[in-house]
Structure formats: structure tokens, C-alpha cells
Amino acid sequence: MRGLHLTADLYRCRCEASWLTDAQRLGQWSRQAAEAVGLAVERELSYACATGGATTTLLLPGSHVLLHTWPQERAAMVDVCLSDAHDELAARAHGLMDAMVQRLQPEWTEQRSLDRGDGE
Amino acid sequence: MRGLHLTADLYRCRCEASWLTDAQRLGQWSRQAAEAVGLAVERELSYACATGGATTTLLLPGSHVLLHTWPQERAAMVDVCLSDAHDELAARAHGLMDAMVQRLQPEWTEQRSLDRGDGE
Numbered sequence: 001m002r003g004l005h006l007t008a009d010l011y012r013c014r015c016e017a018s019w020l021t022d023a024q025r026l027g028q029w030s031r032q033a034a035e036a037v038g039l040a041v042e043r044e045l046s047y048a049c050a051t052g053g054a055t056t057t058l059l060l061p062g063s064h065v066l067l068h069t070w071p072q073e074r075a076a077m078v079d080v081c082l083s084d085a086h087d088e089l090a091a092r093a094h095g096l097m098d099a100m101v102q103r104l105q106p107e108w109t110e111q112r113s114l115d116r117g118d119g120e
Numbered sequence: 121m122r123g124l125h126l127t128a129d130l131y132r133c134r135c136e137a138s139w140l141t142d143a144q145r146l147g148q149w150s151r152q153a154a155e156a157v158g159l160a161v162e163r164e165l166s167y168a169c170a171t172g173g174a175t176t177t178l179l180l181p182g183s184h185v186l187l188h189t190w191p192q193e194r195a196a197m198v199d200v201c202l203s204d205a206h207d208e209l210a211a212r213a214h215g216l217m218d219a220m221v222q223r224l225q226p227e228w229t230e231q232r233s234l235d236r237g238d239g240e
Contacts, residue, residue, distance in 0.1 A: 001129070001195040009121070009237050043175075045165045051181040051205050055163075061171040062190065068182045068203070075121040077236055081199070083188070085171050110239050116197055117129050119230050 001117035003062065003083040004090055006097045010076040010106035019104060020071040023047050023054035029103065030056050034065060037095040039086060061085040067100065076104055081116065121237035123182065123203040124210055126217045130196040130226035139224060140191040143167050143174035149223065150176050154185060157215040159206060181205040187220065196224055201236065 013020060019029075027046025034041050043059040052072065058065040062083035069076045078100050082093045101109060133140060139149075147166025154161050163179040172192065178185040182203035189196045198220050202213045221229060 001190045001193055001197065003197065005127070007125070007234065007236070009239055011239055042169060043165055043167055045163055045177065045179065047163055047179070049162060049179075049181040049205075053182055055179055055182075055184070057165065057177055057179065057184070059165065059167070059169075059175055059177065061169040062173055062175075062188045062197075064175070064177070064186050064188070066184050066186070066201075068184070070121045070182065073121055075237065077121065077123065077182075077201075077203075079199075079201070081186075081197075083197075085169075108239075112234065114127065114232065116127070117195065119129055119131055119228075 001083065003081060003116035004093050005081040005114040005116045006093050008078045008097060008101055008109050008111045010078065010101065010104050010109050012107035013074045013076060014105040014107065015103065017071065020069040020074065020076065021054055023056060026054055026067060027056040030058055030065065030067060033099045034058055034096055037092045039092055065096065121203065123201060123236035124213050125201040125234040125236045126213050128198045128217060128221055128229050128231045130198065130221065130224050130229050132227035133194045133196060134225040134227065135223065137191065140189040140194065140196065141174055143176060146174055146187060147176040150178055150185060150187060153219045154178055154216055157212045159212055185216065
């Protein structure tokens with residue numbers, strides 16, 4: 001078990017408003033963005049939360065991509081957590097995170113990178 | 121947008137082996153553990169990955185709980201990321217993480233706590 005977990009908090013997103021509310025559109029786009037960096041998605045779950053935001057989840061072997069939005073604040077949280085089940089782990093994780101940030105066009109972001117696992 | 125994101129990497133889990141392979145059992149148990157700390161789960165998705173591990177996902181407003189297992193290594197990764205849509209944020213997040221770690225009985229863990237959002 002070894003993985004790379006990238007997190008990003010996105011503020012003042014300048015994208016078209018529907019990208020922060022339309023869960024199906026976000027999910028479809030996210031799946032395509034994952035496939036574009038060579039990731040094979042096993043499961044997807046996208047839905048509009050009771051509080052008005054959208055959530056998109058992509059699941060891959062030992063790995064996940066999560067996107068939550070706060071439309072009223074034009075804000076979002078993104079997690080890209082990939083395990084060593086995937087080749088070229090770091091390149092794919094950073095490539096997908098970059099695509100997701102560019103899609104939502106935040107004025108600024110706070111991003112972190114965590115090494116997961118490999119403690120054995 | 122403000123949240124608390126707890127991560128845990130679990131090694132040498134001493135639980136009964138089926139807790140690391142039976143995704144439906146893990147999912148059902150995780151949902152009950154979330155409800156036990158007062159969290160209302162909106163969506164759940166649990167499945168057996170192509171690589172043999174199990175993944176359980178719980179989705180809540182602006183929040184998620186993720187569990188991936190590596191049965192051959194008796195290892196697991198857990199994420200509990202709760203946003204301020206939930207009252208008593210820290211107590212619920214730590215309570216749920218503690219329950220999940222106790223369920224899988226690792227010999228040791230590596231745990232981190234990240235503040236998410238609130239950068240506006």
C-alpha cells in the first residue's frame with residue numbers, strides 16, 4: 001500500500017456557474033478528465049447534495065477522486081488520491097488535479113501533497 | 121467552505137479477514153458507525169475492486185468518508201473529511217475515525233489532520 005494524495009481548496013471560481021451545481025455534468029467531465037490521463041474509472045457517483053452543492057466521486061483500485069462544490073461561495077474542494085495500482089502515479093495524479101483546477105478556474109487555491117501508506 | 125479532513129493509514133490489521141474483503145459488510149458497518157456519531161449519510165457506494173481490495177464510500181453534504189483495503193498486506197487507508205454543514209464537526213470526525221480504526225484493529229497507524237477551506 002503506497003499512494004499519493006493531492007488536495008486542493010479552490011476559491012472564487014470563475015467558471016460558468018453550472019459547473020458548480022450540475023453534478024451530472026461535473027461527473028461526466030471528471031470521468032473524461034481521468035481517462036485522458038490514462039486512469040480507468042471503476043465506479044462513479046455524482047449527485048446534488050441537500051445543501052445545494054454538487055459532489056462527484058470516481059473510484060479506482062485503491063484510489064479515489066472527490067469533488068465537492070459550494071456554489072454560493074463559488075468554492076470547491078478536490079481530492080485526487082491514487083495508489084500504486086496505477087502506473088506513472090505522480091504524473092497522472094498531478095495531471096488530473098491540474099485539469100480539474102483549470103476547469104473550475106479559481107482565483108486562487110490552497111494545495112497540498114501527502115504521501116500515503118508505505119509505512120510498513 | 122470549511123472542513124476537517126482526517127487521514128489514517130492502517131498496517132497489520134488484526135481484524136477478522138472478511139472485514140478487509142467484504143465490501144458490503146464494510147459499507148453497512150461504516151454507515152452505522154457514521155450514524156452512531158450523528159451523521160446523516162446521503163449516498164453509499166461499496167464494491168470489491170478489480171485488484172482484490174474493498175472500497176467503501178459514504179457521501180454527506182460537502183463531505184465524504186472513504187475506506188480502501190489491501191487484504192494481502194492487511195492494510196487500509198481511511199479518510200474522514202467533514203465540512204461545516206455538520207454540527208460538532210471535530211467531535212464527529214474524530215469519533216468516526218476512532219471507530220473505524222478500532223474496527224480494523226491495526227498494529228499501528230499513521231494519522232494526520234488537515235484543515236480544509238476557510239481560506240477566503
